[in-house]
Amino acid sequence: MLSAPAATALLVQPSCPSSPTVNALPTNVNSCSKHLSLKQTVCLSVALEKKTEVALFPKEHGADSRLGSCTSYSNCVHFCQVRLPLLPICFLMGVVAKEEIVKQNLKCRDLLDEARNYHLHLSSRAVPDFEYSIRTTPRKQTAGVLFCVGGRGGSGDPFRSIECYSINKNNWFFGPEMNSRRRHVGVISVGGKVYAVGGHDGNEHLGSMEVFDPLTNKWMMKASMNTKRRGIALASLGGPIYAIGGLDDNTCFSDVERYDIESDRWSAIAPMNTPRGGVGSVALMNHVYAVGGNDGVASLSSVEKYDPHLDKWIEVKEMGQRRAGNGVSELHGCLYVVGGFDDNSPLSSVERFDPRSNKWEYVAELTTPRGGVGIATLMGRIFAVGGHNGNAYLNTVEAFDPIVNRWELVGSVSHCRAGAGVAVCSCLSSQIRDVGQGSSNVVDCM
Incomplete structure (x- = not known):
């Protein structure tokens, strides 16, 4: 069934x-x-x-x-x-x-x-x-819940807090906190659960993974990656989860690991052609895309895709703008890359890639530059959460409507944060326990 x-x-x-x-x-x-x-x-x-x-x-x-x-x-x-x-x-x-x-x-x-x-x-x-x-377009009740996980604010200390958006009630609330603080964390939802992988806890880089189950309202530790890193991207294709790229204090990685949910095991697969820290990723048309990032020298405009049948990464047409710390999501069969940094300059530009025509095009810009932004697709729109505009950390949220080609502000999270992971979980907002502000410190956006 x-x-x-x-x-x-x-x-x-x-x-x-x-x-x-x-x-x-x-x-x-x-x-x-x-x-x-x-x-x-x-x-x-x-x-x-x-x-x-x-x-x-x-x-x-x-x-x-x-x-x-x-x-x-x-x-x-x-x-x-x-x-x-x-x-x-x-x-x-x-x-x-x-x-x-x-x-x-x-x-x-x-x-x-x-x-x-x-x-x-x-x-x-x-x-x-x-x-x-x-x-x-999915009906509201079945559209899922938007999760904003971890990140950091003006103090520099990573968060363990998560904030959840209910599209039915049009409000954000705090959900149960993670076990570890995590900034520049990889986040994805698969099978009605939310996975948080890697990142930095303020003291060291992490290879650990924890999983939130809305049915139990608990984060559970699972198998760790082989490589500790932050600034990784996650994608899911055909069941497994892919952890792509990332960096530590010394290296930008081309490493890619694949996680099998049933066996709770990570394994290395073919590395990318280019090291990519702060990369964005999404699964689209039977491939996993790695978009932008930084190779340790400069931000990248290059893009490559992984074919799981060949265990091989293939270069595809590059973006018009080089960027790292960008958000990537899929909408209506197209790949969208949002914001990010061109080296140290935050970006408001947004590009769309159609794999059917193999073409990139610019669409409407964000209302403000957002480097380190988290994005996800919900109810036929792309939501961009937080980020840094070059002067301050942001708590504002805006959404893109492809029909009218326009971004508009749609609310805000409680904590100004960048480097958070954002994903949509196929669960009901009523399942998730509202913990109030939790134990995390509210921090200055500067």
């Missing part, structure tokens, strides 16, 4: 607000459209793919006796409100496409084609002009 992707697509429930979420159609309502509705808001959730299947195809799940006087499927379920592109392609083609009601309804087929084209657009050069819509 494929549950997580389906959770972003759909919830069918009675229009009565007091009715609970259920696994099948409720027995106490007629399922005609006047009693059953798909809410058009982005605030719904679903726990299992089975719920989605029952909602889409009630007849196959024993719900046909409750269809009452409905004369067509489209009157029972507002199919156009289902976010089909967010369902797994195997479910779309293996289940949805085979349903007679879909085969017989032109509108349903058009929507299925849209979902198929969405997956083709993300995975290959096909359908380059695909148009995004509300159906390709």
Whole structure:
């Protein structure tokens, strides 16, 4: 049963607000459209793919006796409100496409084609002009929680605090603190957990890793990397986590390690062609990209990608701007690189790389320069958290909307910080314990 992707697509429930979420159609309502509705808001959730299947195809799940006087499927379920592109392609083609009601309804087929084209657009050069819509955006309840982990502020002391953003409530709150202080830490979320790797604790470089589980609200220590370092980047491709580049007081590293979650084991893989401290990374179209960084002499504009089948790094087209301490994220099948430093000068520029056309282009600039910024994609927008503008550490947060090509300020974290790790975890904000300010010192932004 494929549950997580389906959770972003759909919830069918009675229009009565007091009715609970259920696994099948409720027995106490007629399922005609006047009693059953798909809410058009982005605030719904679903726990299992089975719920989605029952909602889409009630007849196959024993719900046909409750269809009452409905004369067509489209009157029972507002199919156009289902976010089909967010369902797994195997479910779309293996289940949805085979349903007679879909085969017989032109509108349903058009929507299925849209979902198929969405997956083709993300995975290959096909359908380059695909148009995004509300159906390709996750609902708020299933979008996840934005984590801002570690970093440092004006005092220079690294943080162990984390701050979490709930898009439902539009607010930041402190979550349970890490076991170690970590600045220039690598952070990623995989499988509903948040991983914090490496960094510097104020005394020494770290190779340790800890993992936050929203179900237990605890950080647990896991296997350490082979190389202690800060300024690393993390990416996840096909299950494993990749720890890329980084630096210590003497060396910028080209080293790359791969972590197997099930065996709790790190192993070395092919090194990059170029040492990269303060590098950014993301997985995109079956490759892991390493973007920018510093080779120990200067900031870099070069980019390379890792092919796990060949265990090889391949040079790709370089950026227009050299940068290190930049944020990297994926949105709509493109790679975005945000801010960073050109040597010591913080940057406000943002570039977008489309692997289908192999082209870089500049998009709208940040509202302020941000070196050491953390970024992540949430609800179809890129969030940039904190950083340093050349004069002070920042606590402001801004978000980029690709449709209007604009950044706008959307709030602030409590601590001014740079060198924090930022990631989106597929969990509910209500699962995470709000610890208040915690034991971390609030520091001057200067």
